Amino acid sequence: MYTAELIKGKTYSVMGHVFLLNQVKDIEKKVFQYLDGNEFFDCTEVKAPADDPKKDDQTKEKPLEDEKPKEAEEEPQQEQKIYTESELKGMNKTEQEAIVIDLGGDPSQLKDKSERITFILEHQEKAGE
Template sequence: MADTYKAQLIKGKTYDVMDHVFTLGAERDVKKSVYLYLKDNEQFECKLIKEETEGEGDGSKDGGSKDDGENAKESTASATPKIYTESELRGMTKAGQEAIISDLGGDPAAFKNADERIAFILQKLGE
């Protein structure tokens, strides 16, 4: 398994870098190059989640580090998408809404206006 790189905007509303549009508080999976670019930026919180190889986790019952358990929790928590309210979505820019639509598996170009984008996001999050 490969390592996972994550980045989350913690200051500002949106940030567009290397074909990624980050919105405040939304954690996204990123490529290693984006991770390396953003890891020293004070507006971002970046995480590197190391994946265990098959033989590594089986033989060490008492030798596992505390950090491995924390990483497992982070992976589980990041699988749950952030729930947005309609007012939060209305306060976002078009780029921010489109980033969420992309994260939910939709095509941002398919929506004509903010109302359609917001309706799609709320519908997907309600499923």
């Protein structure tokens, strides 16, 4: 939650808000970002009271809960992807080299497209075993 107070001038209108001198108004984050640093305003970010344990616990737990499933979902998707020869032939050099690196290879050691494709097909089979 954010607040802004007009400290210079009589009135100021911005983004649908009309401010009067010395009047504190609740504002949205985008309005706060716009007004913060403006010499005519005193802008503050209002934090939740420290003695409200419910809000503090929710704030601390949510990011951790959100992060763990994402990490768990992303890694298996990368490991499970098995490329077919036709998929690899349709890729450009940069995409193929990225896959070679992911499989632990050095693309500079592979001379051409066919060697990159062969390397990927062989090494993804070994990784799957």
